[in-house]
Amino acid sequence: MANQFERWHPLTQFIYFLTVIVIMTVKLNPLITLVTFFGLALLGFLIARGDFLKMSARFFLPASLIAIVINPLFSHEGATILAYFPDGNPFTLESVLYGIASGLMICGMCFLFYSFNTVMTSDRIMYLTGRLFRTLSLIISMTLRFIPEFKRQLDKVKKAHRCLGLKQSRLKDGIDIMNSMIMWSFEKSIDRSDSMRARGYGIRRRTSFHIFTFTVRDIYYIALMLIVSGWYLTMLFTENIYVTFYPLFYYGGNLILSIISYVLYSVLVLLPSIDIILEEIKWKSLQ
Amino acid sequence: MEIITVDNFSFRYPDSKNDSLNNINIGIDEGDFVLICGKSGCGKTTLVKNLKPVMIPNGTSSGRILYRGKDINTLSPEGAAINIGYVMQDTDTQIVTDKVWHELAFGLENMGLGNKLIKRRVAEISNYFGITEWFDKKTSELSGGQRQILTLASIMVMKPEVLILDEPTSQLCEVAASELVSILKRINEELSTTIIMIEHRLENVFSVADKVLYMEAGKVTAYGATKDVAAIMAKSDYIDAMPASARIYKGTGLHGGNIPLNIRDGRRYVKKYFVSGLEKKNFDEKDFCTDTSFLGKILKDKKEKKEDCIISLSEVSFRYEKTGADIISNLSMNVRKGLITTVVGGNGSGKTTLLSVMAGLLKPYRGKIRTEGKIAMLPQNPETLFSRDRVYDELSMVFSKENDKNLIHRLVCDMAEKFDIEHCLDMHPYDMSGGEKQRTALAKLLLTSPELLLLDEPTKGFDYYHKKKLGSILRNLVYEGMTILIVSHDTEFTAKYSDVCMMYFNGGIVCRGTPFDVFKGNSFYTTAADRIAGDYFGNALTVEDVIEECLKITT
Numbered sequence: 142m143a144n145q146f147e148r149w150h151p152l153t154q155f156i157y158f159l160t161v162i163v164i165m166t167v168k169l170n171p172l173i174t175l176v177t178f179f180g181l182a183l184l185g186f187l188i189a190r191g192d193f194l195k196m197s198a199r200f201f202l203p204a205s206l207i208a209i210v211i212n213p214l215f216s217h218e219g220a221t222i223l224a225y226f227p228d229g230n231p232f233t234l235e236s237v238l239y240g241i242a243s244g245l246m247i248c249g250m251c252f253l254f255y256s257f258n259t260v261m262t263s264d265r266i267m268y269l270t271g272r273l274f275r276t277l278s279l280i281i282s283m284t285l286r287f288i289p290e291f292k293r294q295l296d297k298v299k300k301a302h303r304c305l306g307l308k309q310s311r312l313k314d315g316i317d318i319m320n321s322m323i324m325w326s327f328e329k330s331i332d333r334s335d336s337m338r339a340r341g342y343g344i345r346r347r348t349s350f351h352i353f354t355f356t357v358r359d360i361y362y363i364a365l366m367l368i369v370s371g372w373y374l375t376m377l378f379t380e381n382i383y384v385t386f387y388p389l390f391y392y393g394g395n396l397i398l399s400i401i402s403y404v405l406y407s408v409l410v411l412l413p414s415i416d417i418i419l420e421e422i423k424w425k426s427l428q
Numbered sequence: 429m430e431i432i433t434v435d436n437f438s439f440r441y442p443d444s445k446n447d448s449l450n451n452i453n454i455g456i457d458e459g460d461f462v463l464i465c466g467k468s469g470c471g472k473t474t475l476v477k478n479l480k481p482v483m484i485p486n487g488t489s490s491g492r493i494l495y496r497g498k499d500i501n502t503l504s505p506e507g508a509a510i511n512i513g514y515v516m517q518d519t520d521t522q523i524v525t526d527k528v529w530h531e532l533a534f535g536l537e538n539m540g541l542g543n544k545l546i547k548r549r550v551a552e553i554s555n556y557f558g559i560t561e562w563f564d565k566k567t568s569e570l571s572g573g574q575r576q577i578l579t580l581a582s583i584m585v586m587k588p589e590v591l592i593l594d595e596p597t598s599q600l601c602e603v604a605a606s607e608l609v610s611i612l613k614r615i616n617e618e619l620s621t622t623i624i625m626i627e628h629r630l631e632n633v634f635s636v637a638d639k640v641l642y643m644e645a646g647k648v649t650a651y652g653a654t655k656d657v658a659a660i661m662a663k664s665d666y667i668d669a670m671p672a673s674a675r676i677y678k679g680t681g682l683h684g685g686n687i688p689l690n691i692r693d694g695r696r697y698v699k700k701y702f703v704s705g706l707e708k709k710n711f712d713e714k715d716f717c718t719d720t721s722f723l724g725k726i727l728k729d730k731k732e733k734k735e736d737c738i739i740s741l742s743e744v745s746f747r748y749e750k751t752g753a754d755i756i757s758n759l760s761m762n763v764r765k766g767l768i769t770t771v772v773g774g775n776g777s778g779k780t781t782l783l784s785v786m787a788g789l790l791k792p793y794r795g796k797i798r799t800e801g802k803i804a805m806l807p808q809n810p811e812t813l814f815s816r817d818r819v820y821d822e823l824s825m826v827f828s829k830e831n832d833k834n835l836i837h838r839l840v841c842d843m844a845e846k847f848d849i850e851h852c853l854d855m856h857p858y859d860m861s862g863g864e865k866q867r868t869a870l871a872k873l874l875l876t877s878p879e880l881l882l883l884d885e886p887t888k889g890f891d892y893y894h895k896k897k898l899g900s901i902l903r904n905l906v907y908e909g910m911t912i913l914i915v916s917h918d919t920e921f922t923a924k925y926s927d928v929c930m931m932y933f934n935g936g937i938v939c940r941g942t943p944f945d946v947f948k949g950n951s952f953y954t955t956a957a958d959r960i961a962g963d964y965f966g967n968a969l970t971v972e973d974v975i976e977e978c979l980k981i982t983t
Contacts, residue, residue, distance in 0.1 A: 286568065304789065
């Protein structure tokens, strides 16, 4: 089922993921990671609902929990000592804070890749690469065509082989199956290249066709995302936003400018979610 | 104006002693629908490959092929790619990309067209072929018929003047095949595209073709209007491969001037010359299913001893996904030893699944399967059984190395002789013809000495001659004590070669009996000969039966 975010132009989607990942990773900032974490959790839920929750509960949250627990066990930096481990190493407040922040970042990253995977389907990635490398996008497309075909054939060969019921080692069985697949692949690729040449492949410089339309909305979104990320990075490098964990956790810089930056970033992270929700409200009101 | 002129053309493959094409002279007019037929190996494919510049095989040729009066080799690469479309036999390998829309655009991308123009052309062609509903799908998710339409559309999108097709229906089921033929007819009539098509399933195509080119051993035997050439073909030994009505026409002594090529005309022919006075027989329920032969009586005897059956299924159910529908539901069947049993049923009804369950490849979630002895299964695609690069090794790999080399050699050679593949022993398995591949696969399976042989659609895509060979091989195997179970929707083959026939529908066996019992009660799902004259002659199922009955009347 398509949602509003999946209807964005691939370039807009790509810029969204790119800006979020750059801002999130350029400097570990607890507020940014918190916003990203919740924003992407909402997005993931809106895109995939149950599947997202299942994946989060099974993999993403446990992974970040481990990161949160592990950091204070191995990192003993920081000035505020809360206790001592049996081996005499200090257990510090700063390492706990750092662990939580990085754990949330890891989780946010998982959410991001989850959404990326769901939204950026093969044809979208191909479209993006196709702008730059025309042949590459064709190769990706052909590979994606070949994989399910290969799997199906492998299944058939395995079954045929099992039916033959030869009394030989599993290694030998495997070699036979592989041989059969190699022969088949070669044969198919020869036929396929015939079919390509029959349709004029290699005569002229190829163009690459796509079915995506770039709308005015995409221009607005891209402009917004670039401005917000530009703003944030400027604030960061001019030290108007300033965070350190070690030796002491310190949050500094210009308060007003920082608040503006965080609000702007929240808008950026929530942009697709807002779009999806607004669309749903509008759709319902139209019914 | 002639669009293609083949002028004194001969062609020879590099290491061959004979010409594969010998002095071919034909002219194809613009807008013609030309059907090319002939036995396999007569040079049909070689000829059409020579009509498409990038497909021309290695070899030496003499004579000329002209395209609109100019030598075909002087066409610009773009001109050749755009104007001459070529559809190969195997639909699967022709699809290059992963998405339907991308596949449609592939040729136009190659021509370097811009996005807007491609979009328009793709939209146009999708509408014409009714692709819009699956336009966004992945190509791997399409059905066989859809795939064939996609290949055709992705060539038609380039607006070719000539469309060449090499046995386009061989991988398709009956329904999809006739749909394809009607699309081709539409293309020919509405777009006046010249169509050149090789085909051996003649039942459908004779009625749409304007001209027929009949080839024998690399030479043109006849070329001209369909009816005329069909009459010439009927006099040659190719008659066996022709539609049932034509065979009845020939067998009954060629009455009247016009050769009947479809069932309707065949029926008219039989009615006019043989049964004009006879009443149509109405079979009531008591009458049908009355095979009085020994076997027919045995099969009606409900009690079956376990010893007589090689495999028995009782209330077996199977489905692929937990929430999916049952593919096989509460199916019970017994397969008797020493007979050829055929399970017939429509396409996609799950017959292949049934075979896999019987072979133990899929586990049913309910029911019991009792088997005796080793089971071997011939898959639809024999290539899945090949894993060596020489046919001899392919066959000898079945034996473990400890066996005596001379013994293995003898066994392999005997088997090769039996299956008529001796001449292929040194070849690469993929270089053999389709029929040879299938026979090699069969030979390989038999070397494992199974007691039950399962065959999955063994006649799919094959012409009459190979079917006949296969049929006699199977009969011989049964004679030697093998039990054979076939799943098929080839009614003619079933009627001719099997002992027991079961009709499979909606996950279960609907009826069982001799082919006579099963088909005689049907009016749609039966042999062509039965549809032509079955209701006049109570006991005619095959073409031979009908001919015999007709001749009885005249004498």
